[in-house]
Amino acid sequence: MAEKKQEKKPGQAETSITPHIQVAFSPHFSDYSLTTQKVMMDVLIALIPVTGMAIYYFRLYAIKQILVCLISCLIAEAIFMKMRKKPFSLFDYSAAITGLILGLSLPGPAPWYVGVIGSFVAIGIGKVIFGGLGMNLFNPAMVGRAFVMISFAGVMAASGYIDVKGTVDAVSMATPLNAFKQSGTSTAILDLFLGFTNGSPGEVSALACLLGGIYLCIRKTASWEIPTGVIITVIIIGGLSDFLSPQEGWTLFHHLFSGALLFGAFFIATDPVTSPLTPRGKFIFGAGIGAFVMLLRLFSGYPEGVMFAVLLMNAVTPLINRWVPHKTLGERKKQR
């Protein structure tokens, strides 16, 4: 059955801060140089285009949000790990990635305490309470974001993205998804693709997400099945809704390039801890996220649903693991 296999480098001390964790079924042909630290470094590299675009387009808003989340996540990790008397694990970058993703997913004009509370909830309730890195059921960054989203609806919902007195043009307009939901205003596809729209700092540029995401998939740090599953499902459901009830100015491509879809598909859903183990399971997981996103976008009061979709599918990950078990080499079909 689904078990996490933990292998250690021969001679490596029990309390090593970066254990070698292989999350897959046998056979375990693996490269011992692949440590948590290296995986996390890869994710950080892949986030460079997204972060760069965020800082270029949102300037101080993005810098403030990212720094607040990054620093509070690291502090939270240090405090909670000390409380649990676990070895200091700041240097495997996992807390830094949680902070970066959280910072990139919060609205730029949101006040500082949103980032701080979100980070502490993400690390504390999202990760450490379950036993630390590798044990958590839900994606920590999304747990933190959901907490502040429900707590501070005023500064986190669609209106929270708009700051009329802002010094950056970007934050003076509504987010594309909300503009369409509220007033039926469409946004140009090229703007959506390149990222010249309002939104969370990390999600605006589809191009930057694709660049970083494809790098992750090529490096095999992220499994390609998950984003593929998300995108294929969105294409199918978006295409169906295009075909059955065409909405003027909002086509399949708007669905694909707007909102946090690509950011979520490549960077949030691919967290190896909270996604299924087998390739088929991963594809089902991705397809589920895509389906929930479209369901929430088309039929719910929220303009966007990537966060809830990821959390919902995280919850059924253990079920998917049971449903699509790995076939052992040489195993026979069960007699009915």
Next chain:
Amino acid sequence: MAQDPTSFERFIQGIIPENPVYRQLLGLCPTLAVTNNMKAAMTMAGAVAFVLFGANIVISLIRNLLKPHLRIVIFTLTIATFVTIVDRFLAAYMYSMSKALGPYIPLIIVNCIIIARCEVCASKQSVITAGADAIGQSIGFGLALASIAGVREILGTGMFFGLRVMPLTWPDWVIMVLPPGAFFTLGLLLGTFNLIESKMAKNKNKG
């Protein structure tokens, strides 16, 4: 069989060592449902205290007449009588609170704290012990509700008993007033409680 606890032991045990919420994990339905502000929580604690006290006394008085196979029915009927009294009382004198608590007052009938106390203490021990037990357990339940409701009301609305304690700029943590807040608060407080207790046990062993 070990010696039955005395009245005083029963009283003390209910407050902290055998706290109905934090130690026995009983009565979680009202604990989660009505603790989003102190007023509702304290009304609930009062209602439970009255029902528990009344039921314990009556059961203890008739304990020699109880038939083992019918005892749960008798417990439930006795509790239901007192719950009806509380329910009508609230509807008559605290109408808005009665509306706010809604079905949770009638649900005291199935609150497992009361049935557990009838079974554990009142059906076996004298009236005085049963009364002391009811008072102790009620104080324990009240403290537990107050701790959860206090955290939730202060964080969720910046108020305590409807009075503002946090500065006006306090951002309300709406989630703490909603159901998830109840689970977060109960879980974290329960964890804290266990932590303190395990520390105390360790110190005792050392000393």
